Amino acid sequence: MVTPSLVKQYVYCPTLPWLEVRVGRLEPPTPSMESAILTADEKEEIAREAGIPPPYRVEIPLEYPRLRLRGVIDLVAGPHGRRGYWIMEAKKHPRRPRASKHFQAQLLAYALLATKTLGPVYRATLYIGGTTRTLEINQRHLQTAEKLVKKTLKIVEEEEPPLTRQPPQKCMYCFYRKLCPNANPHL
Template structure:
C-alpha cells in the first residue's frame, strides 16, 4: 500500500477510536453522510472570524501538505500575518471527552500551519457557539507531532489496531466491521 498522508480527519477519528482511520484508509470504508456533516458545511469560517474579531487577512479553506511530516489537511481559516491564528469551525457543541477529538484535530492544523505558513500564535475551535482557545506553544506542537506518528503507525499497519468496546460503539456506523466486535 502506498503511504497515505495523515489527515486532520484521521487525527480526529483516531482520537475518537483508533480503529476508525484504519477502517477508512486500509479498507476504504466511508460512512454515509450525516445530518451533522451537512450542517457543518453550511457554516462559513469568515462569519465566525468576523464575530471573533480575528485579524485580517483571512485565508479560507487553506490546503496544506507537509511531505516531510507525511501530513495534509485543509484548515478552515488562517488569520493574520506574521504570527498567525488558526480557526476550525464545527456545527455542534462538544463537551468533556467528546471535545478531545476536535481539539486534537485543531492541534494538528496548528502544527501544519506553523510548519508551512509561519508562527501560529493561537488556535481556535468554534463549536456550536462555544469557543476553545489554545495558545500554540512547543508543548501543543509536540502533542500534535506525537499524534501524527501514532496515526501513521495505525495507517501503515497490516493489522487493525486494538479497539475496545465502549458506549460510543452503539452509535458507530463501523461497528459491524470493527475488530472490537469480532
C-alpha cells in the same frame, strides 16, 4: 499521508483511522453532516465574532511531506507581524463537552501543519456550535500534535487493525461497528 481528521479519529478511537484508510470511507453523509457544512462567509463571521483579526483566508489546503501530513484548514488569519498566524477549525453543531478532546487534537494537528508550511501559529481557535475555545500555541502543543500524527501514521500502515477497548456507548452509533474487529472479535 494522514490528515488532521484522521488524527481526530485516532484520538476518538484508534481503530477508526485504520478502518477508514484500509476499508475506505464508507460512511455516506448523513443529513446532519450535510447541514453542518459552513460556508466561507459563515467561517469569516465566526472568526470576527471570536475576535480573530483579519486578513482571512478560508479553506487553505496545505501539505507537509516530511511528516506525511496534509489537510485543509477552515480559516487562517494573518500573518500578524512577528507573532505569525491564528487558525480556526469550525464545527457547526454543538457537541457534548467530553467530546472535544479529539477535536482539540485535530486543531493541534492543523496548528502543526500551518506552522511547518506557512510559519508560526500563535493562536488556534476551535469553534463548536456556538462555543469557542482558543489556545495559545506553544512548543508543547506542537510536540503533542507531531506525536499524534506519527501514531496515526503507524496505525494506518499496520497490516492488522489495532486492538482497543472502547466503552459500548461509543461504539453503539459508529458506522464502522459491523466491520470493527474490536466490536466483533470473531472477525
